[in-house]
Amino acid sequence: MRSKVLGLVPFLMMALACEPSGSQPRDPSSSTSTGPSDSGAPSSDPMASNSPTTPTAPVPPPAADAVAKLAGGTNAFGFDLYQRLRKTPGNLVMSPASMTTALSMTWGGAKGETAAQMKKVLHLEGTPDDVMKTSGQLAQSLQDPSRPITFRIANQLFGEKAYTFEQPFMDKTKAAYGAPLELMDFKNAPEPARVHINAWVEKQTEKRIKDLIPGGAIKPDTRLVLVNAIYFLGDWATPFEKERTRPAAFFxxxxxxxxxxxxNAIGSYKGVAKDGLKVLELPYKGDSMSMLFVLPDKVDGLDAVEKSLDAKKLAELGKALTSQQSSVSLPKFEVAPPSIALAGELQGLGMQDAFSRTKADFTGIANPSKIEERLFISEVFHKAFVKVDEKGTEAAAATAVIMAERGAAAPIEPAFVFKADHPFLFFIRDNASGLILFMGRVADPSKA
Structure with a gap:
């Protein structure tokens, strides 16, 4: 069986509180303004950038304790946000890893109470430099070319050509995430800039994420867009036979x-049944990544499972998995919800000052002399695509931060039966670190 998980796009937008008429960027000293383009067009071709560069040889992961802290924090943040998003009915998908990357880049330039609130909501441990270093190293190791899967991560900064950014921040994001700065003309051509950035995202996600940034989201006061894109393609370790796929009832x-x-398939799989639910793990070739499915025993039991499940409980369920002869029935599905605005949800979690025109402190990213020209987050958008079929999984994700001024049947009876004929949850994770790359809900496999 192959499942395809395609395209998750969180999008973070930071905008200027207000922009006085005729304002000009201050003269750079310790900061940088990287040469405006006279044409008003982007200064370089975003398609030429695939950052960070996919490694050509295996890259060792960071220290185990640092990875555990980062993965644990990312997963905890993912579940916190999911608790708020799950109230929306229907299918759902999100990428904790992609969102944490984009927001962590932004946190790297935050100060004071703004930084403290972001750190708490994101469940981050250590200094920004520590987190950025670990995150960057982990991203490189996950893209190990020797793995029999395809996993790519790309980061890019798109900045207003007439605005001044702090050089230390630019250096840190490029060193940790491989995120170069591309100059844009947001002031005079916001719509062409939006189309340009969306084209970059579409390129990085193999055309699975389109129109990440909705019309009107890029405005003349936009100053910086930080984008993270993730793409994953993996075949199941044991593919399911297409001949055994047949119509069946889903409640x-x-x-x-x-x-x-x-x-449908019968074979040896890892699973566990406890506490009113069943968990199935389907590994990808190479066993470095896997997909977990969480199915409540009751047809209408998903709401109760969602309420009680968190990162710690999921980790405990993962440890309880045992290999056993299993009968598996799983629907083919495609989940492609529209972009979701997350500003309100993040503020509800406690990240309030970052969205305030008067309180936000991102002076580590840009520190103009006029307070009204400083940055705040105006909106966060999230978009994803997931598709599951017989062969494996394909997944893509992108996060943008916009800143502006202010087989054959077994001969024995299966011991474990996993029949996903009613709503269930899914998680794609890196087995070594436990990092959740994608998570979501299938309420109706017949709908996107």
């Missing part, structure tokens, strides 16, 4: 059902 509620293509 969207206790009373409502519809026929969907159901994939």
């Amino acid at each position: 969207t509620t206790a009373k409502d059902k519809k026929d969907v293509p159901m994939m």
